[in-house]
Amino acid sequence: MATRDDVARLAGVSPSTVSYVISGRRTISDATKAKVLSAMRELNYTPDAFAQGLAGSRRGILALHFPTSVDGYSSTEFEYVTAAMERARALGYHMLLWSNPMTDVMGLESLVGQKLVAGVLLMEVSINDPRFDVLRRANIPFASIGRPDDSEDLSYVDNDFAEAGRIAVDYLADLGHHSLMYINVSVQDQKAGNGPATRTARAIGDAVAGRGLRMQEVPVENNARGGREALEIYLAMDPRPTAVLALKEFATAGFVNAAGMASLRIPEDLSVIALGVGDRSAEMVAPALTTVAPSGERISHAAVDALVQQIEGRTTGAVQELITPQMMVRDSSGPAPR
Amino acid sequence: MATRDDVARLAGVSPSTVSYVISGRRTISDATKAKVLSAMRELNYTPDAFAQGLAGSRRGILALHFPTSVDGYSSTEFEYVTAAMERARALGYHMLLWSNPMTDVMGLESLVGQKLVAGVLLMEVSINDPRFDVLRRANIPFASIGRPDDSEDLSYVDNDFAEAGRIAVDYLADLGHHSLMYINVSVQDQKAGNGPATRTARAIGDAVAGRGLRMQEVPVENNARGGREALEIYLAMDPRPTAVLALKEFATAGFVNAAGMASLRIPEDLSVIALGVGDRSAEMVAPALTTVAPSGERISHAAVDALVQQIEGRTTGAVQELITPQMMVRDSSGPAPR
DNA sequence: CTGAAAGCGCTAACAT
């Protein structure tokens, strides 16, 4: 592979001149610029990223920490990843997908210590997430999709859960529903401090109290079996709630499908609203799920922007943004039965 | 941040000694090793990845090319990504997710020219994929998940589509089905040379001929609407096939859900088998889909292994592996109606 | 407007 010196030789200029026509950090005469450019093309030259990174200050790689989960991932979560990836590309950065467990603090320290990446974007943030301390200590730019409870000086972009709770509950209350069930993540996930679960529970609780409704919470695992369990619990309730708010798509699908088997009619007997579930997943289920969810693309884009702003040093303090979720009424919700 | 020279100074040894205790490429006395290690710890030292990459030969990053698609991605496809990511990590490599469009040959050339990555893993391979030529010319190690038609000297891991076709068709034939419908990807995707679609069509065609069955092919887009269109076409057929083989999960879900709305009973009136769809997606649908699919994890692991073998120079020629798909009978298939 | 030269923080060959 050709190096910068090869180009310089062919063009009959000094090596640094080649660098300067590439970086544009110096005014170069059109004549030499042309010579250099044509030499570059002839040799099919591309600067070596490692040499650039070592010599210069810019290391154009971002890490996206997407911790592995036993539950597997949904297409909804994948949307966040692809959106972040595309935004990074648009801003001239490569994206390193980093999947070590969330608890692997040592691994994160070492990733950062290697200085391979210019900044880190965190996903799957818990309310007491240990990664923030590591990153703060390491003095590396970072931002997060989601936020911990103590987020004062942090740069993050998150769903506006309070708004999501209000939207969903207002919608149901206006349709005459008085009694709700909330399908939460598993107790284990709640203990682990799952951010969306925690905030959604608070938000719905507040909204329910504000409208004078009743709500019962049911924790299940996010898979078809969890959804079936939730249905059994639902069937055993007396009186039964007329609406269900649910957090995760696999459990929600399991619930809806089991309800169908049990000859419960959705939405005639029971309304279901999926929170935070993407459009593709919502339409895989029958009846198609009414959802309240933020645009994953908007969240990821804003988060990457926040990170890059820090990296490039053009920011005054932390960027904090809450994305307003949108309600998409599909076929799983309607007026309360009388 | 501390550098290697800082560590050497603190430990009272030469800089290269520090390098050697890290790499283990030289026998070091326990005494000095201890000194160095403690100095490293005290300074919280981690070697700089860019310096290591520039000076040495090892550049521990793999690129995973996951081209952007307008259709969005399913959780099934995401499984391939996470599995590849984890295998890379286990083998001591970082994973760069690269999402430029498949046709961005220039971009690929430049990524490779930068020498940022030690090798490239291709996903979403089409039968006449332009990326292989680029990579071959660039003389960089690469492997693929999926394969083009001309794959003689290539390293790839792919689903054994012929086997998948046999498994699915034999199963249906043994249950008394004579007439099948095959829900293919859109005509546009077929023209683009979608590998799984092309090979599945061939495989099913062969298997159907071998068992003396009939088959009709229906191309639709991979979304809920496409599935509904497929159902309309199905309903218009006379006589109607008793079994449907389908390729993509969003279209399949749309078809099954629309069938339910039309009061078609699955599997009593009609069997549905989803090809290449993962377990999580199969269970989001009601009735849960019978699937014939390879383990995405196995494919990704084998593909990363093949790539790393090339990078590390311990391979004799191309590694080519076909992964046998497994049938998972769920609730969407059964005996042909009489 | 352009060149020369000093690093960036390492690896690995060449010493002893």
Next chain:
DNA sequence: ATGTTAGCGCTTTCAG
């Protein structure tokens, strides 16, 4: 068993 030294291919000062 350890030290010395020549690069790796760039960016960026310093010098015209």
